Amino acid sequence: MKPNKPYKKIEIMAVGSEMLSPYFQDSNSLYITKRLNELGLDVSFKTIVGDNWEDLLTSIKQSLSRTDILFAIGGLGPTQDDITREAFASVLKKKLLYHDEILEKIQERFKQRGMTMPVVNKKQAYIIEGSTVLDNACGTAPGLWLEHNKKTIVLLPGPPNELKSMFESHVWPRLQVFHRRSSEKKIIKITGLTESKIESILSDIYPNDSSIKLTILARPGQIEIHILCYSDSSQAHAHKKAIFIEKRILDRLKDNVFSTSNEELEHVVGKLLTMNKETLAVAESCTGGYLGHRLTNIPGSSNYFIQGVIAYSNDTKIKLLGVSHQIIDKYGAVSAQVAEAMAEGIRRTANTNYGLSITGIAGPTGGTPKKPVGLVYTALSWANGNTVKENRFLGDRKSIKFQSSQEALDMLRRFLMRGKENISDMSN
Amino acid sequence: MKPNKPYKKIEIMAVGSEMLSPYFQDSNSLYITKRLNELGLDVSFKTIVGDNWEDLLTSIKQSLSRTDILFAIGGLGPTQDDITREAFASVLKKKLLYHDEILEKIQERFKQRGMTMPVVNKKQAYIIEGSTVLDNACGTAPGLWLEHNKKTIVLLPGPPNELKSMFESHVWPRLQVFHRRSSEKKIIKITGLTESKIESILSDIYPNDSSIKLTILARPGQIEIHILCYSDSSQAHAHKKAIFIEKRILDRLKDNVFSTSNEELEHVVGKLLTMNKETLAVAESCTGGYLGHRLTNIPGSSNYFIQGVIAYSNDTKIKLLGVSHQIIDKYGAVSAQVAEAMAEGIRRTANTNYGLSITGIAGPTGGTPKKPVGLVYTALSWANGNTVKENRFLGDRKSIKFQSSQEALDMLRRFLMRGKENISDMSN
Numbered sequence: 001m002k003p004n005k006p007y008k009k010i011e012i013m014a015v016g017s018e019m020l021s022p023y024f025q026d027s028n029s030l031y032i033t034k035r036l037n038e039l040g041l042d043v044s045f046k047t048i049v050g051d052n053w054e055d056l057l058t059s060i061k062q063s064l065s066r067t068d069i070l071f072a073i074g075g076l077g078p079t080q081d082d083i084t085r086e087a088f089a090s091v092l093k094k095k096l097l098y099h100d101e102i103l104e105k106i107q108e109r110f111k112q113r114g115m116t117m118p119v120v121n122k123k124q125a126y127i128i129e130g131s132t133v134l135d136n137a138c139g140t141a142p143g144l145w146l147e148h149n150k151k152t153i154v155l156l157p158g159p160p161n162e163l164k165s166m167f168e169s170h171v172w173p174r175l176q177v178f179h180r181r182s183s184e185k186k187i188i189k190i191t192g193l194t195e196s197k198i199e200s201i202l203s204d205i206y207p208n209d210s211s212i213k214l215t216i217l218a219r220p221g222q223i224e225i226h227i228l229c230y231s232d233s234s235q236a237h238a239h240k241k242a243i244f245i246e247k248r249i250l251d252r253l254k255d256n257v258f259s260t261s262n263e264e265l266e267h268v269v270g271k272l273l274t275m276n277k278e279t280l281a282v283a284e285s286c287t288g289g290y291l292g293h294r295l296t297n298i299p300g301s302s303n304y305f306i307q308g309v310i311a312y313s314n315d316t317k318i319k320l321l322g323v324s325h326q327i328i329d330k331y332g333a334v335s336a337q338v339a340e341a342m343a344e345g346i347r348r349t350a351n352t353n354y355g356l357s358i359t360g361i362a363g364p365t366g367g368t369p370k371k372p373v374g375l376v377y378t379a380l381s382w383a384n385g386n387t388v389k390e391n392r393f394l395g396d397r398k399s400i401k402f403q404s405s406q407e408a409l410d411m412l413r414r415f416l417m418r419g420k421e422n423i424s425d426m427s428n
Numbered sequence: 429m430k431p432n433k434p435y436k437k438i439e440i441m442a443v444g445s446e447m448l449s450p451y452f453q454d455s456n457s458l459y460i461t462k463r464l465n466e467l468g469l470d471v472s473f474k475t476i477v478g479d480n481w482e483d484l485l486t487s488i489k490q491s492l493s494r495t496d497i498l499f500a501i502g503g504l505g506p507t508q509d510d511i512t513r514e515a516f517a518s519v520l521k522k523k524l525l526y527h528d529e530i531l532e533k534i535q536e537r538f539k540q541r542g543m544t545m546p547v548v549n550k551k552q553a554y555i556i557e558g559s560t561v562l563d564n565a566c567g568t569a570p571g572l573w574l575e576h577n578k579k580t581i582v583l584l585p586g587p588p589n590e591l592k593s594m595f596e597s598h599v600w601p602r603l604q605v606f607h608r609r610s611s612e613k614k615i616i617k618i619t620g621l622t623e624s625k626i627e628s629i630l631s632d633i634y635p636n637d638s639s640i641k642l643t644i645l646a647r648p649g650q651i652e653i654h655i656l657c658y659s660d661s662s663q664a665h666a667h668k669k670a671i672f673i674e675k676r677i678l679d680r681l682k683d684n685v686f687s688t689s690n691e692e693l694e695h696v697v698g699k700l701l702t703m704n705k706e707t708l709a710v711a712e713s714c715t716g717g718y719l720g721h722r723l724t725n726i727p728g729s730s731n732y733f734i735q736g737v738i739a740y741s742n743d744t745k746i747k748l749l750g751v752s753h754q755i756i757d758k759y760g761a762v763s764a765q766v767a768e769a770m771a772e773g774i775r776r777t778a779n780t781n782y783g784l785s786i787t788g789i790a791g792p793t794g795g796t797p798k799k800p801v802g803l804v805y806t807a808l809s810w811a812n813g814n815t816v817k818e819n820r821f822l823g824d825r826k827s828i829k830f831q832s833s834q835e836a837l838d839m840l841r842r843f844l845m846r847g848k849e850n851i852s853d854m855s856n
Binding site: 018019020021022023025026027030031033034037042043044045046047048049050052055058059062065066213215217226282284286287288289290291292293295296297299300301302305306307308309310311312313315316319320349350351362363364365397398401 | 446447448449450451453454455458459461462465470471472473474475476477478480483486487490493494641643645654710712714715716717718719720721723724725727728729730733734735736737738739740741743744747748777778779790791792793825826829
C-alpha cells in the first residue's frame with residue numbers, strides 16, 4: 001500500500017457580480033469537482049464574489065488562509081470589470097508583467113477572424129510574475145498557474161467552453177501530482193420505486209465506510225444512486241469496492257433499475273428497439289407531445305420511432321386513432337379503456353410493432369373527485385395484446401407530464417426485457 | 429429625500445456536503461437574493477461549506493469578519509451531520525439552551541401524522557441563547573434570528589419549501605428595517621434577434637447610472653433583458669426610472685419583444701388565440717413533439733390546442749397530413765414545400781384556424797452539404813394562405829429543437845399581432 005498523501009484543502013472561487021444576482025448559478029465548479037473526485041480529491045469550500053476590488057481582496061486573502069489549492073474562475077476578460085489577475089497580484093504582492101508573445105497570440109486570434117484586436121485586450125497580455133501561462137484554445141483570456149508559499153493557485157476563464165478546454169489540456173495533467181486515492185464511480189438509475197421505498201429496501205446495506213459515498217438524486221419518476229468509491233491502494237481495489245456495492249444494490253432493486261451506464265430511459269428503450277429491429281408509435285393526450293419529444297431527443301431515433309399523435313381533443317382520438325365514440329362516451333376520455341384503444345389505434349395506424357399511449361389529467365384544473373388531477377392511464381399495445389396501467393401521480397403539471405412519459409416508457413422497457421408478465425410486476 | 433442608510437454587507441452561506449459534490453447546486457440563495465434586491469439590498473458574498481466542524485467554524489468566523497448580515501442555510505436537521513446550530517454557538521461563544529415548548533411543537537408535528545417523534549429530533553429543541561426562534565410551518569427544524577456585535581445572523585433550514593415559507597412569514601417582516609432603497613423590476617423577453625444584434629441596437633442607451641442594472645440572459649432563440657432600478661427617494665421614482673428605460677428599449681426592439689410580463693412565448697400565443705377564439709394544430713418532424721409539449725405546458729391549452737402529429741416518417745407525412753409523394757420526392761422531406769404542405773395538411777385534418785409545421789435536420793447526423801444540420805423550415809397555414817421560413821440554426825440537437833419551436837410559435841404570434849406582412853419582417 002502506498003502511504004497516504006497529505007490531505008489538501010481545495011476551494012473553488014467564482015468571480016463575477018452576475019453570479020450574485022438572482023439569475024445565474026456557478027456551474028463550472030460542478031465540472032471541476034467531478035474531475036477532482038476522480039483524483040480522490042474533495043472540495044472543501046466554494047465562494048462566489050463580485051467584481052468588487054475590496055470584496056475580491058478579502059475573499060482571496062481568506063481563501064488562501066484556509067486552503068492549499070485555490071481555483072479562481074472568471075474575471076480574466078479585457079474589460080474594466082475584469083480584475084481577478086490584478087487582485088491576486090495585489091494580495092500576493094507580485095508584479096504584473098507584460099508578455100509580447102501573449103499579445104501576439106491574442107492579435108493572431110482576432111486576425112484569423114478578420115478582425116483587429118480592440119485596444120482593451122492588451123490588458124490580457126499582463127501576467128502575474130512567476131506564474132505559468134495556460135493557453136486558451138477557445139478564447140483570448142490566458143489562464144495562470146501559480147505556486148506561492150506552498151499554495152497552488154489556478155486562474156481560469158469563466159466561459160464554460162474556454163474553461164473546460166483549458167482545464168483538460170493544461171490543468172488536468174498538472175493536477176496528477178495531487179492524485180491522492182484511486183476512485184471508481186457507478187451510477188444506478190431506477191424507476192417504478194419511490195425514494196422512501198428504495199431507502200427501506202437498501203437501509204441495511206448502506207456502507208459504514210467513509211471511502212464509499214452514496215448519493216441519492218431523486219425526482220418523482222426517477223431515482224439515481226451515485227456510488228463513489230475511493231481506495232488508497234489501487235484502482236483495482238476502488239473498482240472492486242464499487243462493483244461489490246453496485247451488485248448488492250442491483251440484487252435488491254432488480255429490474256426496477258433501468259440503467260447502470262448513465263443513460264436516460266428513452267435511450268434504453270431506443271437501444272432495446274434497435275436491438276430487436278422493432279418500431280414504435282405513440283398517442284399522447286395529457287403529455288401533449290412530451291413522450292415523442294423525449295424519444296426524439298435520442299440521435300438516430302428515426303430508426304425505430306415512426307409516428308406520434310397528440311390527441312388533445314376527443315375528435316382526434318376518434319379520427320386519427322380510431323377510438324370509438326361509444327368507449328369515450330361510456331368511460332370518459334381519461335379511462336383505461338380509452339388508453340388501450342389509443343395504444344392499439346396508433347400501433348395499427350402507424351403499422352409499428354408497439355403503440356404507447358397516455359391519457360390523464362395533468363392539472364392544475366380539470367380534476368373531479370372521481371378523476372382527480374394526477375390520474376393517468378398508460379397503455380402498451382403489441383401484435384397479440386394490450387396492457388394498461390392506472391397511475392396516481394403527485395406534483396405540478398410538468399412533473400405529472402414527466403412521470404406519465406416515464407411510466408409509459410418503462411412499460412415498454414419491461415415488456416422488451418421480459419415480456420408481458422413483467423409489466424404488472426412493479427412493486428411500488 | 430431620505431438620508432442614505434448605511435450600506436450593509438450581506439452574505440449567504442449554504443451548509444451541506446452534498447453541495448460540494450458534482451450533483452447539487454445551492455438554489456436557495458437565488459430566491460433570497462431576489463427578495464433582498466426588492467429591499468434595495470445586494471449580496472456581496474456566497475459561500476458553500478460542508479458538514480465539517482473545522483471548515484464550518486472557519487467559514488463562520490471569516491464570513492462574520494466581512495459581512496453585516498449573514499444568512500446560513502441548512503444543517504439544522506436532527507442527524508449527526510447537522511451541526512450549524514452548534515458551530516454558530518461555538519464561534520459566538522454562546523450556550524445552546526433546551527426549550528420545552530419547541531420540543532412539544534416538534535412532537536405535535538409527528539403526532540399529527542400518526543408518528544412518534546424519533547429521539548434524534550430532540551436536538552432541534554436546543555437554540556442558541558439570545559436568539560429568536562423562527563417557526564417552521566413545513567418541517568421540524570426551527571430557524572433562528574440572532575443579533576450579535578451589530579451583526580445579524582439568520583439560520584434557515586435547507587429544504588426549499590421550508591426555507592421559503594419561513595422566509596416569507598418570519599424573515600421578510602424583520603428585514604424591513606434594512607430597507608435601503610426602493611426598487612422596481614421589469615423583464616423584457618425577445619425572440620427573432622441575436623444577443624449581439626440587440627447589443628448593437630441598444631448600445632447607446634445603456635444607462636451610465638449605478639442605480640439602474642441591466643442584465644441580459646441569452647440563449648439561442650430567446651433573449652431576456654432584466655431591468656432593476658433603485659431609488660433613494662421613493663417607489664414612484666424607481667418605477668418612473670424603470671418605465672423610462674423599458675420604454676426606450678421597447679421603442680428600439682419593437683415587436684421582436686414578445687412579453688413584458690415574464691411570460692413564455694407559448695403562453696403569449698395561447699392568450700392571443702384565446703382572445704380571438706381561434707384554434708391551432710401542429711405537425712412536427714424534427715422537433716418530435718416538443719412544440720406540442722410547450723403548447724400543452726400552459727394550463728387551459730385544450731381550449732385552443734386541438735391536435736398534433738409527429739411525422740417522423742415520410743409515410744406519416746403522406747398518410748396523416750396529406751403531403752403528396754411527388755412533393756417529397758421532388759424537394760425532399762426537409763424543404764419549404766413539404767413544410768407548407770404539412771402546415772396546411774394539419775390545419776385541414778384538425779379543422780383548426782391555424783396549422784404550424786416544422787421540418788428540419790436536428791443533428792448531430794443526417795446533414796449534407798446542401799442540407800446541413802440546423803436547416804429547419806417552419807410554416808404557418810391559415811384559411812387564406814400559407815407562409816414558410818427557412819432557418820439555419822446553430823447548436824446541439826436540443827437547442828435546435830428549441831429554436832425551431834420558438835420560430836414556429838413566433839410566426840404565429842406575429843401573424844396574430846399584425847397579419848401576414850409581419851412574419852417576413854424579422855430583422856435578424
